[in-house]
Amino acid sequence: MKKESLLNELYLQLIKQTTDHPDANSRVNLKNWALLSVVCSVILPSTKSIRKYLIAHLKRCSSDILSEEGKYARFAENCFFRTQGTRRRQWTPSGQEILCTTNRRPCYSKFYFMDGQYYSIEFQPSSTTHEVLEIIKKKIGLHDKSKGYSIYEVIGSSERSLLLDEKICDVMAKWERYQTTSQLGTQVNTGAISQQQQYMFLFKKHLFFDNYINLDDTVEKELLYHQTMHNLRSERYPITEMEAIMLTALQSQLELGDFSQILTDYRLIASHCLPPRFVPNIPHEAVAMHHQSLRGMLPTEAKKAFLNLIQSWPLHRATIFDVMQPEEHPPKSSLIPDQGTETAGG
Numbered sequence: 001m002k003k004e005s006l007l008n009e010l011y012l013q014l015i016k017q018t019t020d021h022p023d024a025n026s027r028v029n030l031k032n033w034a035l036l037s038v039v040c041s042v043i044l045p046s047t048k049s050i051r052k053y054l055i056a057h058l059k060r061c062s063s064d065i066l067s068e069e070g071k072y073a074r075f076a077e078n079c080f081f082r083t084q085g086t087r088r089r090q091w092t093p094s095g096q097e098i099l100c101t102t103n104r105r106p107c108y109s110k111f112y113f114m115d116g117q118y119y120s121i122e123f124q125p126s127s128t129t130h131e132v133l134e135i136i137k138k139k140i141g142l143h144d145k146s147k148g149y150s151i152y153e154v155i156g157s158s159e160r161s162l163l164l165d166e167k168i169c170d171v172m173a174k175w176e177r178y179q180t181t182s183q184l185g186t187q188v189n190t191g192a193i194s195q196q197q198q199y200m201f202l203f204k205k206h207l208f209f210d211n212y213i214n215l216d217d218t219v220e221k222e223l224l225y226h227q228t229m230h231n232l233r234s235e236r237y238p239i240t241e242m243e244a245i246m247l248t249a250l251q252s253q254l255e256l257g258d259f260s261q262i263l264t265d266y267r268l269i270a271s272h273c274l275p276p277r278f279v280p281n282i283p284h285e286a287v288a289m290h291h292q293s294l295r296g297m298l299p300t301e302a303k304k305a306f307l308n309l310i311q312s313w314p315l316h317r318a319t320i321f322d323v324m325q326p327e328e329h330p331p332k333s334s335l336i337p338d339q340g341t342e343t344a345g346g
Helices: 004-017 027-042 048-062 068-083 095-102 129-140 168-190 218-233 241-256 267-273 284-293 299-311
Strands: 107-112 118-123 149-155 158-161 199-205
Touching (some): 004 048, 027 068, 095 107, 129 149, 199 218, 218 299, 241 284, 241 299
Parallel strands (some): 107 199
Antiparallel strands (some): 107 118
């Protein structure tokens, strides 16, 4: 991957090893075909003439519809065309990707949602973030014209929105390298393996433009609701006490239905939608009064009202980050002795 001359030589050697083998279905020949399939799914020859030669070889061998060699040739040809024209890989393939490709199967990974659920999604080694996003949207029933969603790479407590042309398998390969390095470092330092950092994909809304939000779409409304709940509990919205009361009342209508005298404590409901510091002091009587005013409101209507209340805050679409004050450096004069001269640029 780092030296084009070696890459081209590797392809030529693999073409040679898989040409006119006396036993097309032998273990050795199929291993060569498996390796050729992996390479075609990761990076293609840098020289146009070698790419043409490779395609001619794959097409000739794929005409055999009976042997395993023919099946590998057709699979490698598909890998070639999927890889062609895509972003260059930054990492060597992970063990999982190699295993899936050598068995002529798609790769797969879990993609989590803000409500804690996940789907296991299959994709090709060359699949980009954009392509997997479309697969997920179709899988969960989200309208294909829905915009503003992204797949986030979550490592421990940090998260990063993936670029649309990034390859999902490349991210997984990076995680495997990080995990291996972390394990080796822990073993060297302590002689034992500590709890590994969590690596995961997270699907959620990334852009909150007005024309990107459709609360009439049931699936989108559900996704936004759980993402908003998480942001509320994480104190990403500076809500007032009155807003906390109204949100708790709406959440109560959503979870419990119409007001009942039996309920004497709203703190459990409040813990589902408010930051922890609000929960112990939530005023029961004030919440009960607002809850009574919502009588007859359906759960779907309560959820929409909940989101509309959040959207009334002018900065609800912004992401607020914690900012740390950097340490002050000593005066420049204490670091650089006075030479009695002034240099350009200060």
